[in-house]
Amino acid sequence: MNILGYTNKFSLVSEEEVEVKVSCSNIKTYKANLVKIIQGDINEKGPGYKENKVNINLGGPYKARSQTIPMGSYGLVKNNKIFNKAENIFISIMVFPTLLKNKNIQTIISKFCESNNIGYKIFIDKNDNINFLINKSKLIISKNLNLKKWHLITAGYNHNTGNIFLSINYYNEDNLHFTKTKIQKKIQKKIDFNNNKDLLISTNKHNQINDNFYNGKLESLKISIDKNISFFGNNNKFLLEFDFSKHLYSDKIIDISGNKLHGKLFNHPARAVTGFKWNESSRDWKSTPEMYSSIYFHEDDLTDCKWDTDFKFKIPKNIISGIYAIKLHNKKDEFYIPICIKPKTNSKKNKILFLLPTSSYLAYANNRIGIDISETELVCGRLLELNDQDKFLQENPNLGLSFYDTHKDGSPVFYSSKRRPIINFQPKHIGALGGEGSNVWQFNADTHILGWLNHFNYDYDVICDSDLHKLGFKILKNYDVLITGTHPEYYSSNMIEGIEKFKNNGGRLMYLGGNGFYWRISYDKKSTDIIECRKTEGGIRAADTHPGENYSSLTGEYTGLWRRNNFSPNKLVGVGMVAQGFDISSSYLRSEQSYDKKINFIFKGIKDKVIGNFGLSGGGAAGLEIDSYNKELGSPENAIVLASSKNHTDIYLMTPEDLLDPAPGIGGTEADTIKSDIVFFQTKNNGAVFSVGSVAWGGSMAWNKYKNNISKITANVLNGFLKIKKFK
Amino acid sequence: MSKYKIKKNDLIHAFEFKKNLYERNYYHSPSLQRILNLLRTGPIKDKEVLFKDANKKIWYLASLPANRGQKLKINHKISFKNILDAEWYVFKKRWKKHTGKALII
Numbered sequence: 001m002n003i004l005g006y007t008n009k010f011s012l013v014s015e016e017e018v019e020v021k022v023s024c025s026n027i028k029t030y031k032a033n034l035v036k037i038i039q040g041d042i043n044e045k046g047p048g049y050k051e052n053k054v055n056i057n058l059g060g061p062y063k064a065r066s067q068t069i070p071m072g073s074y075g076l077v078k079n080n081k082i083f084n085k086a087e088n089i090f091i092s093i094m095v096f097p098t099l100l101k102n103k104n105i106q107t108i109i110s111k112f113c114e115s116n117n118i119g120y121k122i123f124i125d126k127n128d129n130i131n132f133l134i135n136k137s138k139l140i141i142s143k144n145l146n147l148k149k150w151h152l153i154t155a156g157y158n159h160n161t162g163n164i165f166l167s168i169n170y171y172n173e174d175n176l177h178f179t180k181t182k183i184q185k186k187i188q189k190k191i192d193f194n195n196n197k198d199l200l201i202s203t204n205k206h207n208q209i210n211d212n213f214y215n216g217k218l219e220s221l222k223i224s225i226d227k228n229i230s231f232f233g234n235n236n237k238f239l240l241e242f243d244f245s246k247h248l249y250s251d252k253i254i255d256i257s258g259n260k261l262h263g264k265l266f267n268h269p270a271r272a273v274t275g276f277k278w279n280e281s282s283r284d285w286k287s288t289p290e291m292y293s294s295i296y297f298h299e300d301d302l303t304d305c306k307w308d309t310d311f312k313f314k315i316p317k318n319i320i321s322g323i324y325a326i327k328l329h330n331k332k333d334e335f336y337i338p339i340c341i342k343p344k345t346n347s348k349k350n351k352i353l354f355l356l357p358t359s360s361y362l363a364y365a366n367n368r369i370g371i372d373i374s375e376t377e378l379v380c381g382r383l384l385e386l387n388d389q390d391k392f393l394q395e396n397p398n399l400g401l402s403f404y405d406t407h408k409d410g411s412p413v414f415y416s417s418k419r420r421p422i423i424n425f426q427p428k429h430i431g432a433l434g435g436e437g438s439n440v441w442q443f444n445a446d447t448h449i450l451g452w453l454n455h456f457n458y459d460y461d462v463i464c465d466s467d468l469h470k471l472g473f474k475i476l477k478n479y480d481v482l483i484t485g486t487h488p489e490y491y492s493s494n495m496i497e498g499i500e501k502f503k504n505n506g507g508r509l510m511y512l513g514g515n516g517f518y519w520r521i522s523y524d525k526k527s528t529d530i531i532e533c534r535k536t537e538g539g540i541r542a543a544d545t546h547p548g549e550n551y552s553s554l555t556g557e558y559t560g561l562w563r564r565n566n567f568s569p570n571k572l573v574g575v576g577m578v579a580q581g582f583d584i585s586s587s588y589l590r591s592e593q594s595y596d597k598k599i600n601f602i603f604k605g606i607k608d609k610v611i612g613n614f615g616l617s618g619g620g621a622a623g624l625e626i627d628s629y630n631k632e633l634g635s636p637e638n639a640i641v642l643a644s645s646k647n648h649t650d651i652y653l654m655t656p657e658d659l660l661d662p663a664p665g666i667g668g669t670e671a672d673t674i675k676s677d678i679v680f681f682q683t684k685n686n687g688a689v690f691s692v693g694s695v696a697w698g699g700s701m702a703w704n705k706y707k708n709n710i711s712k713i714t715a716n717v718l719n720g721f722l723k724i725k726k727f728k
Numbered sequence: 729m730s731k732y733k734i735k736k737n738d739l740i741h742a743f744e745f746k747k748n749l750y751e752r753n754y755y756h757s758p759s760l761q762r763i764l765n766l767l768r769t770g771p772i773k774d775k776e777v778l779f780k781d782a783n784k785k786i787w788y789l790a791s792l793p794a795n796r797g798q799k800l801k802i803n804h805k806i807s808f809k810n811i812l813d814a815e816w817y818v819f820k821k822r823w824k825k826h827t828g829k830a831l832i833i
Contacts, residue, residue, distance in 0.1 A: 371792060372796070377775075378769055381754055381764075383778050385787065387780050390800075391800050391802075394796070394800050395799055396797075650755075
């Protein structure tokens with residue numbers, strides 16, 4: 001993989017400019033084309049890979065160049081002449097390290113010039129000892145820091161006496177009692193440690209590159225340069241005093257000293273995390289911000305590669321809405337950057353709208369499920385098959401993490417961003433969880449539906465999740481039918497509300513996936529490029545949130561499952577997640593109610609009682625992640641269960657949120673709750689919902705070149721939803 | 729992580745696995761599933777996976793490294809033209825690791 005890239009936008013309209021950012025290795029030039037993605041699955045048993053070149057000259061061949069990926073979160077306070085008045089210095093900071101015995105030095109704060117050794121920094125060395133360095137003089141406390149416990153670190157220099165000083169209060173778990181260790185020594189008097197460098201928090205800068213990132217929480221950074229500084233904590237006059245609980249929902253860090261030395265955070269270190277003063281009486285940072293005055297930094301945070309633009313172009317004027325990709329390629333390599341081209345606001349719309357689940361793509365972006373998690377083989381029921389892309393991701397973890405990974409210190413990942421190359425958001429991509437067969441997941445699985453729409457010549461528009469989040473119902477209201485992707489799992493409040501309103505205002509919704517509307521997410525208020533997800537309370541997740549950290553830092557909303565946020569998927573679409581398994585999929589058996597004449601448009605031309613006993617995603621239409629009807633969780637009374645799946649393997653297990661009282665018999669061959677239900681129900685104002693409750697459905701639509709009963713049922717429903725004005 | 733220890737009388741389940749594998753039957757007896765739960769988990773370091781070159785129908789035995797950033801170890805000397813043969817090879821390899829005895833079936 002010698003070409004990587006991303007664009008500044010996912011979602012564009014015709015004539016809008018898009019910037020393409022590229023980084024290459026081992027090649028000299030590359031070409032660029034715009035292609036329409038028709039069908040991305042390369043399985044030879046599928047309908048065949050198809051892309052159509054768009055007639056636009058994107059320029060090039062372009063000269064290949066390498067751009068660095070600046071992984072690691074940090075804070076920065078720009079240098080200010082007020083810093084350079086310092087003769088004395090006193091630094092105080094609370095430190096809660098979460099990764100010790102690290103192979104790298106971990107910088108806590110730094111205002112240091114590496115080229116002439118002028119300045120100061122505090123860091124954890126490879127032996128887990130705190131070092132204070134001022135110019136060339138160093139103090140080290142050789143008593144190790146304690147993992148996941150608070151420490152108050154103070155350090156300073158008195159230019160009149162030449163004393164340098166370092167002390168650590170090692171707090172117990174109660175954060176009340178501590179033991180203290182301190183050292184001091186005399187160095188030269190009146191040394192000049194001022195420089196023109198920025199003050200960095202949680203990183204150091206070396207040869208213009210940030211490195212030596214810290215892992216853990218920091219709090220209450222104070223710096224004094226007062227002439228009368230005390231080494232014993234009696235300083236009241238600060239040059240800088242950070243209260244990280246201020247502007248907590250943003251990337252700003254606020255100096256409350258009065259000197260306005262405010263700073264900025266990069267790569268989204270976690271905010272709304274419990275601080276030194278936190279106790280279990282507090283759950284919500286909005287009510288008790290003083291208990292959330294910490295910031296949690298990770299060396300593997302990444303929300304913005306900040307690459308320079310290599311070329312830009314305008315989307316052609318008369319292009320039709322759809323999923324396109326900027327294809328970067330040379331003889332041996334290729335990299336696709338998919339973009340969604342949506343209709344202009346006031347343009348004439350098609351009747352069908354496909355909602356590209358880009359927030360779910362971000363949630364899974366560059367996930368390491370197949371290479372980091374031993375149990376993946378177990379839930380797939382077969383050996384894992386890796387390829388060049390997996391190999392690349394293994395060797396290049398700096399591409400950032402997904403919500404399915406944990407940070408190096410084991411903590412959950414809260415933020416994901418599009419401002420980076422996303423390996424698994426490409427056509428032709430093969431995943432880990434897509435079941436026996438094509439093994440496609442998220443974007444590439446969704447191309448089964450796109451391929452189907454194209455095959456049957458449906459005219460449709462496409463928008464992204466971020467568009468729905470920004471505009472809500474307004475962007476949906478002109479469409480008759482809304483079609484989801486195969487796995488629309490991550491939803492913000494605006495998105496849920498938009499769909500609910502569409503459904504109840506005569507809109508017809510086709511939910512052609514599984515595990516939908518599951519996690520509540522928040523979009524960054526400043527940019528839909530960034531999402532946050534905290535997997536609170538229950539649900540299938542890589543790591544637990546810490547008690548007290550269940551409210552979104554970006555919006556203040558309670559997080560976790562939509563089911564626990566009083567809007568279950570059952571309520572929205574009639575079915576909700578019940579199980580997952582990634583070996584094989586099953587078929588559906590039609591119910592007696594499905595023969596009701598009132599809904600005969602759905603099964604018109606279908607004689608089979610068993611449907612979907614074939615497919616590219618696990619060999620059946622019901623599988624991978626499945627949903628079922630459950631009145632207790634809000635499935636509407638008027639919903640008709642048209643068919644249900646049977647015979648799932650014991651790889652399929654009940655979800656943690658359903659497993660209230662663990663008891664034997666929770667596998668697919670025993671638990672009667674483990675089934676996918678296809679449901680249809682009417683909503684207000686002649687609206688309707690058709691839900692299949694299975695991630696594998698799309699893989700069956702594409703089976704046998706789209707000639708099969710799943711494809712036929714999908715077409716019947718879509719045609720019915722377009723034509724029938726009032727359901728019986 | 730499974731703590732199950734394979735017993736002498738589990739040999740019958742190795743036969744069952746081979747039969748199921750080549751018949752593409754994923755519905756295993758609870759006893760076989762218990763053995764598979766043992767063989768398919770364990771530390772990530774040196775865990776067997778398959779590596780497939782793009783556009784080639786050959787699977788190479790590979791193993792995962794312990795840490796992010798380290799290289800996947802691909803054994804180009806051990807390859808399979810059929811993925812089921814690869815699955816059976818790894819089953820036998822892990823069986824031997826857990827029991828100390830080669831599985832000759």
